[in-house]
Amino acid sequence: MNKKFQMTTLILVAAIGFPFVVSCTPKNGDADSAEGTPKVVKNVSLLNVSYDPTRELYVEFNDAFVKHYQKETGVNVDVKMSHGGSGKQARAVIDGAAADVVTLALAYDIDVIAEKAQLFPADWQKRLPDNSTPYTSTIVFLVRKGNPKKIATWDDLVKPGIQVITPNPKTSGGARWNYLAAWGHILKNELGGDLKKVNDPKFADAVKAAEEKAKEHLVALFKNVPVLDTGARGSTMTFVQREIGDVLLAWENEAVLAIKEFGTEKFDIVVPPISILAEPPVTVVDKVADKNGTREVAEAYLKFLYSKEGQEIAAKHFYRPRDKEIAAKYAGNFKEVELFSIDDVFGGWQKAQKLHFSDGGIFDQIYQPK
Amino acid sequence: MKWKFKQHSVLPGFGMTLGVALTYLGLIVLLPLSLLVWNTSSLSWSEFLKVVCSAQIVASYKLTFGASFLAAVVNAVFGFIAAWTLTRYRFPGKKLLDAIVDMPFAMPTAVSGIALTTIYAPNGWIGYWFAKAGMKIAYTPIGVFIALTFIGLPFVVRTLQPSLDDLDKEIEEAAESLGATKWQTFWRVILPSVLPALATGFTLAFARALGEYGSVVFISGNLPMKTEITALLIYTKLEQFDYAGATAISVVMLGASFVLMLIINMTQWYARKGKK
Numbered sequence: 001m002n003k004k005f006q007m008t009t010l011i012l013v014a015a016i017g018f019p020f021v022v023s024c025t026p027k028n029g030d031a032d033s034a035e036g037t038p039k040v041v042k043n044v045s046l047l048n049v050s051y052d053p054t055r056e057l058y059v060e061f062n063d064a065f066v067k068h069y070q071k072e073t074g075v076n077v078d079v080k081m082s083h084g085g086s087g088k089q090a091r092a093v094i095d096g097a098a099a100d101v102v103t104l105a106l107a108y109d110i111d112v113i114a115e116k117a118q119l120f121p122a123d124w125q126k127r128l129p130d131n132s133t134p135y136t137s138t139i140v141f142l143v144r145k146g147n148p149k150k151i152a153t154w155d156d157l158v159k160p161g162i163q164v165i166t167p168n169p170k171t172s173g174g175a176r177w178n179y180l181a182a183w184g185h186i187l188k189n190e191l192g193g194d195l196k197k198v199n200d201p202k203f204a205d206a207v208k209a210a211e212e213k214a215k216e217h218l219v220a221l222f223k224n225v226p227v228l229d230t231g232a233r234g235s236t237m238t239f240v241q242r243e244i245g246d247v248l249l250a251w252e253n254e255a256v257l258a259i260k261e262f263g264t265e266k267f268d269i270v271v272p273p274i275s276i277l278a279e280p281p282v283t284v285v286d287k288v289a290d291k292n293g294t295r296e297v298a299e300a301y302l303k304f305l306y307s308k309e310g311q312e313i314a315a316k317h318f319y320r321p322r323d324k325e326i327a328a329k330y331a332g333n334f335k336e337v338e339l340f341s342i343d344d345v346f347g348g349w350q351k352a353q354k355l356h357f358s359d360g361g362i363f364d365q366i367y368q369p370k
Numbered sequence: 371m372k373w374k375f376k377q378h379s380v381l382p383g384f385g386m387t388l389g390v391a392l393t394y395l396g397l398i399v400l401l402p403l404s405l406l407v408w409n410t411s412s413l414s415w416s417e418f419l420k421v422v423c424s425a426q427i428v429a430s431y432k433l434t435f436g437a438s439f440l441a442a443v444v445n446a447v448f449g450f451i452a453a454w455t456l457t458r459y460r461f462p463g464k465k466l467l468d469a470i471v472d473m474p475f476a477m478p479t480a481v482s483g484i485a486l487t488t489i490y491a492p493n494g495w496i497g498y499w500f501a502k503a504g505m506k507i508a509y510t511p512i513g514v515f516i517a518l519t520f521i522g523l524p525f526v527v528r529t530l531q532p533s534l535d536d537l538d539k540e541i542e543e544a545a546e547s548l549g550a551t552k553w554q555t556f557w558r559v560i561l562p563s564v565l566p567a568l569a570t571g572f573t574l575a576f577a578r579a580l581g582e583y584g585s586v587v588f589i590s591g592n593l594p595m596k597t598e599i600t601a602l603l604i605y606t607k608l609e610q611f612d613y614a615g616a617t618a619i620s621v622v623m624l625g626a627s628f629v630l631m632l633i634i635n636m637t638q639w640y641a642r643k644g645k646k
Contacts, residue, residue: 087609094611112611168592171609227509227591230605234588242491242508359424359612367594368425 044297045078049099051086051173051280052233053254057317058103064313065304069297077297085231086173093117093285100289100298103282105173107131108349110283120286133279134305135319138339139174139181141270142239142248142255149246153272154185157247158220165245166225167235169357173280174232178249179363180352181276182221184345186214188274195340199347215362222366240267251278252334253318277339403624409617421618430600433511435626437599438579441518442526446572449526450564456527457534471527474520479584486517487589509591514599517585522575529574533567569638573631580627 050058062079069077082089082097086105093099094117104110107125114122125132143151149162157164167175188195190210197203227244229235232254239248240262247270250258255269282302289295304310311321315330327334346352356362410418421427456468474482488494490508492501500507507513537560545555561568583601590597600623607616 085609087611091608091611116611168606170606225593228593230587230592230602230609242487243493244491244509358610359421359615364426364594369595 042075043078044075044294045080046100046294046297046301047080047082047098048101048103048301049082049089049093049097050103051089051105052083052231053174053251053257054103054280055081055083056257057253057314057319060317061305061310061313064309065301068304068309069300072300075297077301079301085171087171093119098288098292099285100292100294101282101284101301103280105280106176106349107279107281108176108353109173110281111349113285119288120283124283125281127283128302129306130322131279132281132283133322134282134302134310135280135314135321137252137278137280137319138275138337139177139249139278140252140255140275141272142250142258143268143270144246145266145268147268147270151247151270154182154274155189157182157224157249158217160224162224162247163226163245164221164224164247164249165227165229165235165239166249167231168228169363171230172232172235174251174254175235175249176352176357177251177276177278179218179356180342180346181249181272182218183214183356184276184340185272185274186217187211187345188340190214195345198345215365218362219366252320256318256333271335271337274338274340277341279341406617406620406624409613410621412614413618418618421615422622426594426598427600427603427619429595430598430603431622431626433514433597434580434600434623437511437515437518438576438582441515441522441579442572442576444519445522445526445575446568449523449571449575450530450568452523453527453530453534457531471524473524474522475524479521479582480588482520483517483585483588486513486520486585490516490589508589509593509597511590511597513589513591514586514597517589518579518582521582521585522579525574525578526568526571529567529571530564533564537563566638566642569634569641573634576634577627577631580623 048058048062058079058081062081066077066079069075082092082099084092086109089102089104090109090113093102093113102110102113110124111122114120114124128134141151143149149156151157151162156162166178169175169179184195187198187207187210190213191197191203191206198207227235227238229238232251235248236250236254236258239245240258248255248258259267259269282305284295284298284302286295289298305314306322308323308326311323311326312329315321315326315333318333320334321327321330342349342352346355354361413421452471456464456471487508490497490500490513492498492506492508494508497507507516541559541563542555545559546552550558581601583599583605586599587602590599590602592598592602600619604616604619604623607613607619
């Protein structure tokens with residue numbers, strides 16, 4: 001009886017397992033037949049290490065690029081993608097992941113690669129137009145349908161009883177943009193609507209007072225945060241699937257994706273009157289590309305992001321294109337919003353990172369017991 | 371007991387087995403751990419203390435050790451009952467139940483974490499009823515405790531089972547026939563003989579919980595000072611490219627775990643020695 005039972009189990013396991021094994025084994029036959037074709041095709045493989053919310057964008061972009069490059073040069077490119085939290089991805093590259101190009105959420109993460117691994121020069125951001133950022137994005141609010149808590153501006157986020165969902169700025173690139181967007185908004189309010197005063201020594205005292213105010217605001221804001229996920233996708237899930245919170249601070253494209261995925265009948269997007277110009281930059285990883293002999297294709301890949309076709313794909317995926325013409329064509333996708341840049345208000349990423357997000361920085365102080 | 375180096379056994383002599391064991395242990399365990407300590411040495415002593423004693427990190431030690439300990443205690447009690455049921459009784463579906471015990475071993479921890487969060491979130495099957503009663507489970511320390519209990523259970527059950535199997539029913543019967551009450555039989559006869567196994571199971575569950583990351587971060591809510599576990603803070607430090615800081619916290623965790631394990635093993639050793 002027992003023997004028989006074992007036998008039956010074995011057969012059952014084999015019967016269930018076999019199709020999996022078969023269907024998961026790559027079909028070698030296909031590759032062989034391709035090699036047999038008379039025309040000699042050169043194959044190049046390219047690894048793009050990117051951050052979380054770009055998955056959908058690069059699926060379409062890679063397809064277009066492969067076709068484009070094949071037509072131009074006759075070379076077959078196989079673009080491989082790696083996605084994950086921006087900081088984690090940067091660390092992977094530092095630790096030796098053979099990325100030919102990196103397309104990360106913020107310049108700071110790419111700076112760190114340059115600094116720690118010296119895979120490309122420190123002034124990498126000057127190598128391509130527009131701060132090496134072919135597309136931009138911004139931070140918007142995703143709210144429950146009909147906006148029951150009437151959330152319209154950054155000021156509404158600090159009201160008691162409002163639950164705000166954002167990831168932890170220490171582990172998420174997106175969350176850093178969220179935080180800095182809120183900070184910039186308050187500075188602007190306190191400085192009488194003129195952010196230019198930030199860099200004007202004449203107003204140093206006023207700026208100092210405004211920064212104190214901003215700090216108070218962020219303390220109040222993070223008091224309203226019930227869950228601090230480690231990444232942007234995690235927060236989206238908390239808001240959408242666990243139904244926690246009244247407002248999700250999200251990348252514009254991530255918010256649109258959430259609506260597309262889960263239905264317009266559940267959520268609305270609120271674009272605040274002012275937000276931050278989020279620049280997720282790109283660069284070739286020189287040393288890796290030279291070693292792999294992929295520099296040419298890597299450069300073409302990034303250049304294609306700036307082409308009309310590349311810009312159009314970015315716009316379709318709700319990244320704001322740099323190209324004026326394409327931007328006009330897709331104007332319906334993007335609401336008008338006043339944007340300030342990290343360089344204008346915070347003096348660049350290195351400074352912002354140090355002041356706000358380093359250990360003992362302002363973000364840490366928010367959570368310190370008084 | 372005298373030290374004896376020459377013992378007859380099927381495996382070749384003591385020298386060779388010890389050599390293999392030490393090399394293996396050295397390569398697999400000690401080498402990576404020593405690298406950890408090495409990495410920390412880039413910090414000065416005062417920097418090290420500043421990192422490992424900051425309020426946020428101390429709060430996370432409290433949560434991690436507290437929740438892990440509680441989870442191991444609860445697992446010791448309920449794991450004992452489960453192991454008892456599985457070894458002493460025959461009932462339909464026993465094999466299946468036995469297999470289910472191992473599930474937390476086999477599941478990727480992130481999957482367990484997401485599954486637990488789905489159930490215990492305020493809109494989940496169980497979380498909903500608690501939310502109605504005004505109680506939150508997910509995103510509180512209770513959620514952390516639940517995740518740690520989940521992953522720790524098989525350790526207790528699996529270490530207890532063989533020892534309960536070895537326990538003859540006759541001993542219980544003898545105790546009873548000599549006039550022991552049921553409670554006395556359990557307390558004076560059964561428990562002492564399985565105590566070493568129970569302690570091992572407890573230690574394993576506790577140790578596993580201390581280092582757990584995947585299943586906890588989804589359900590904990592990760593609020594600084596409140597629901598951040600130490601493993602998450604290590605990850606956070608890495609995320610900020612602060613390798614030295616991350617390893618410093620790891621070293622503290624490692625030291626604390628090692629001392630705890632040592633204490634538990636010593637008590638066990640004394641208990642066994644006292645019995646003989």
